[in-house]
Amino acid sequence: MKTIGSYIRLALFVLLAYLLIEYTVETGDQSTFMVYPIAWLVFGVAVLVVVALEIAVEALNSVLYKALPEDKKLGFEASQAEESKVMLWLKETYHKMLDKKPIENEDEIILDHNYDGIKELDNNLPPWWTYLFYATIIFAVVYMVRFHIFVDYTQHEEFEMELAQAEKEIEEYKRTAKDLIDINTVTLLTDASDLTAGENIYMQNCIACHKADGGGSIGPNLTDEYWILGGGVKNVFKTISEGGRDGKGMVAWKQTLKPLEMAQVASYVISLGGTNPEGAKEPQGDLWAGNE
Numbered sequence: 253m254k255t256i257g258s259y260i261r262l263a264l265f266v267l268l269a270y271l272l273i274e275y276t277v278e279t280g281d282q283s284t285f286m287v288y289p290i291a292w293l294v295f296g297v298a299v300l301v302v303v304a305l306e307i308a309v310e311a312l313n314s315v316l317y318k319a320l321p322e323d324k325k326l327g328f329e330a331s332q333a334e335e336s337k338v339m340l341w342l343k344e345t346y347h348k349m350l351d352k353k354p355i356e357n358e359d360e361i362i363l364d365h366n367y368d369g370i371k372e373l374d375n376n377l378p379p380w381w382t383y384l385f386y387a388t389i390i391f392a393v394v395y396m397v398r399f400h401i402f403v404d405y406t407q408h409e410e411f412e413m414e415l416a417q418a419e420k421e422i423e424e425y426k427r428t429a430k431d432l433i434d435i436n437t438v439t440l441l442t443d444a445s446d447l448t449a450g451e452n453i454y455m456q457n458c459i460a461c462h463k464a465d466g467g468g469s470i471g472p473n474l475t476d477e478y479w480i481l482g483g484g485v486k487n488v489f490k491t492i493s494e495g496g497r498d499g500k501g502m503v504a505w506k507q508t509l510k511p512l513e514m515a516q517v518a519s520y521v522i523s524l525g526g527t528n529p530e531g532a533k534e535p536q537g538d539l540w541a542g543n544e
């Protein structure tokens with residue numbers, strides 16, 4: 253006993269499930285389904301549950317219907333008939349939009365032409381097509397007035413606007429996606445959280461050779477102004493990422509540490525500058541005159 257109501261209800265629930273997933277998970281401008289493919293699974297399960305519920309409701313309905321006393325059954329059937337009117341209206345509209353002669357009446361519209369036995373019908377244009385055509389005419393007029401007479405904006409301006417927007421988005425992305433940091437874009441991090449993270453990384457990986465205070469043992473002193481491989485955050489980041497000179501013992505950390513982590517530990521190393529720890533190693537390398 254499928255009713256139109258049940259289809260509409262089903263469609264609404266599916267839509268609701270979709271919207272709930274899309275808008276309850278915060279994913280900025282992107283669709284939740286793009287960011288978390290698992291959302292599709294959740295959505296699929298939700299749809300299955302809704303369909304199962306719908307089937308259960310239908311089953312319940314027919315059980316209840318059977319249990320109705322005879323006089324009540326009539327009222328129920330009347331309401332069903334009411335609903336099938338909607339169906340009838342839909343069907344009629346559909347046929348109206350096609351405006352096709354039924355096959356029995358085709359002789360009314362057959363043309364005189366006879367192309368080697370092939371004959372032609374003179375059907376009306378389907379109204380849906382005609383309306384669409386009128387719509388394109390209206391669109392064209394609006395378009396012409398807006399863009400060719402009043403020149404709202406040109407294609408070139410539109411391109412420039414989109415470009416500016418895209419650049420803004422790229423900037424925004426670079427600012428938030430810190431793992432994109434590389435030797436060219438790295439900057440000195442000064443946030444306490446970044447420096448603490450850097451300190452933790454340093455304590456875990458670096459003290460064996462540079463000592464906890466940065467004074468240096470196997471590796472050079474990191475607290476003075478002399479650098480073998482160049483000072484400043486970019487050089488220090490590069491040394492950490494790519495390693496020192498061959499055979500000296502400073503490995504490339506890019507396999508172990510993420511770009512952001514290397515930027516954090518580089519910033520921490522630089523923050524050690526000028527601390528003059530006790531027993532620090534003699535300066536090695538050249539005086540770094542850079543301003544970072």
Ligand code: HEC
Nearest residue numbers: 457458461470471472479480481482491496497500501502
């Ligand atoms: C196995 C020992 C060892 C470990 C561990 C080590 N380093 Fe080094 N480090 C060295 C040596 C040796 C050098 C000198 C490289 C050279 O002379 O080319 C060096 C050089 C450096 C330099 C350049 C110093 C300069 O004067 O230019 C920096 C910066 C640095 N290390 C940072 C780190 C950081 C950060 C870590 C931890 C992630 C680390 N090192 C872990 C041995 C080590």
